[in-house]
């Protein structure tokens with residue numbers, strides 16, 4: 001696809017996965033990372049939390065890059081109304097994955113767009129993920145790969161964490177960190193992206 005864009009795009013993310021996903025659109029963008037501390041956010045619902053964090057990341061970068069379009073995102077795993085953040089220890093990773101085993105959870109990614117004129121737009125994409133029944137030995141073996149630690153919920157569907165997943169309903173790329181299909185729709189609506197005809 002040959003999209004064009006009339007604003008300079010900045011991806012406010014240090015995630016290599018988000019960079020790869022945005023590169024699929026074949027449009028120029030640069031990366032400026034934010035220094036937001038996610039735990040400082042207090043709100044009532046997971047949807048509000050993830051939206052607020054995505055906005056904070058985008059606003060933090062917008063302060064330094066005025067007159068450009070900023071894309072910020074945040075991904076969380078929600079199980080039984082509880083947010084499972086990136087695990088900070090092997091014990092926590094095992095705890096997360098033991099909860100998720102054999103059950104369904106939701107992966108929510110919020111995307112915040114701040115346009116060159118300062119207006120803010122957000123949306124949340126939700127993907128439902130069903131995990132297989134997993135033995136404690138398989139959980140331990142996966143945690144020992146080190147893969148869980150930079151990932152919400154403690155797994156990566158795009159890496160060896162794929163063996164934990166039975167099925168998903170919704171956008172796969174949303175689980176990996178950036179729902180590009182809905183993002184493109186939103187950017188077309190906002191006339192940030194244009195089609196060649």
Ligand SMILES: Cc1cn([C@H]2C[C@H](O)[C@@H](COP(=O)(O)OP(=O)(O)OP(=O)(O)O)O2)c(=O)[nH]c1=O
Pocket residue numbers: 012013014015017018033034057073074075076077107150151152153155156157158161175176177
């Ligand atoms: C569930 C799941 C999450 N993840 C990742 C996506 C996100 O990068 C990460 C959640 O952390 P985030 O805080 O959303 O993002 P990040 O810290 O990696 O990057 P930045 O804040 O700079 O944009 O978990 C996967 O890669 N695969 C998965 O299957």
